[in-house]
Amino acid sequence: MAMVETPLVANPVAGTGQETVISCERLHKTYTTAFGELFRLPGVTALSDLNMEVFRGEVFAMIGPNGSGKTTTLKLLMGLIFPTRGACRLFGRNPKRDVSVKRRIGFMPDGPYFYGHLNGFELLEFYANLLGMDAARRKRRIPELLDMVGMTNRAKNRLRTYSKGMVQRIGLAHALLNDPEIVFLDEPTSGLDPIGARDIRDVVVRMKAEGKTVFLCSHFLTEIENLCDRVILLDRGRTLRYGALEELLVEPGKMRLTVSGASDALKDQLGKVGRLRRSSENRPSTDLILKDGPDIGAAVKLIQDAGAHLDSILPMRRTLEDVFMEAVQRTQADRPWDAIDADDAEDSPAAPAETPVATADGSEES
């Protein structure tokens, strides 16, 4: 059996008094055909025992490569598909059984599709009716949202004449119609120009300032890094990382020395003290990663003696992209695609939700 990586999980709920608005407990989804179900054939596992909580007022991001289970999670939370086992709740309620809970949320799917025969205004009116908004509220809210997403001038045009970015904007407006307490945004900046992407970011920031919860799925990791409080990283349905963004990015006890003008001889010497790597494609400098302690003094001395320039000494902090790539590449090396379904069948009785999970302590995981 392939090695199963223990997820690095932060669970800050205990004792914090934060209100959980979204929760998933051992949420598991396997897609099977009716034929497969009848003969108990193994299906395709899209999500494996997801334990997750999202708190009121935070910006939470779900990231992962294609096929990692992000859309499956969103569909489960929207009640569009149903769990094979486990449970998901919105405000403590099951979205399948209690559709009224959806009055308090907004959802913008990836590449939203709408009725092409309606114009922007009519579309928002249609969804406002589904939300049970009265005429006075509709009359006030729709122009407000059209203005917010910059679509007032195109509100009378049919949706089939809209560009992808315009559909995305109107999709955002439709998700915010009911002034939701939680808004789910699946790839919100996909297809948008830089101005549109910035507008979306502004909306997210504004919602957070208003105490709303934002659940974001995106491939744009820089965007996530700038906006989110907490992150969950999935790969092939499994949780690889889960916790506060800052805790995931920082590498405690590690420092990064950036050196420019280092000769090959100096690099050889530094390589014996710590780990060397190029700063970036565009910069000629070299980064030396080493543990905080006496080695730093030794490294600084080596640099000074060699006449090189020490640009900076900073605590080691990874980008979200680094965290993402490292976690995903490692898992994919350990668990090639063809092994996952067989492994899922063996792993399926996973740890119960109550089982305490490892708390993110910021240490480098093995």
Add this chain to the structure above:
Amino acid sequence: MGVIWAIAKATYRESIRQRVLFVVLLLGLLLIGVTVAFSYLSTGEEFRFVVDFGLVGITLIGLGLAVILGGFMIPNEVDRRVIFTILSKPVSRWQYLFGKFVGAAGVILMLDLLMGIAFSVAYCVKHPLGFGGFTYMVPMALFAIYLQTLILLAVALALSTIATPIFTIFATGFVYVLGAVNSQVTYLGNRAESTGTKLVFLLLSKLIPAFTNFDLRSALLNNQPVEPAAMLNVVGYTALYAGLVLGISWILFHEREF
């Protein structure tokens, strides 16, 4: 009710923009025109020719509409993922399904009305008394056809929640044919010698819709008035049958994943 109405309205507005429906309507009007133009082929029975072919034509066009609307509405919304944005709102699946049904029923009503007007004109043109021969039985016969179409729409909608549009088309057509010969199925059941065969035929005759009562052609041609109780019976049967079929489709749709 607001949710159902909103979905029905959107369904209606989207459906009437489909070119295929325009083609179907044209076909229906053309058919009625052709029956008038070629009624001379049935010398002495021109009126009967127009009534027979006109009403059968409207029935078949109704079947086509039920299949097109009922069979494609939901699969199209699933394929285009419009359903994601609708069911992520506080909309129950039965509200969605019923809203779709009401919207499609509205479209069929509109097209049936247009074809009904054309048929009424053709009826009066060929009636020996001209426009003076128009009777309330004409709208009654057209209404019965509309009710029959609603049953087929419910069947198509139910099938479309679990099957592909192609299967829905053939299966709904099959249900229509069986429904049209329901009285013969009952007759065969009564005549069967083996208890098993009798049971199968009688069960089948109860399961498939009984469209015999919906055919008012002979009453119209023979100027026999239809009792209000008989008409109420047809309305009640439609409500019950379509309601049951929609209920089954809700059960199927309730567990459907998108």
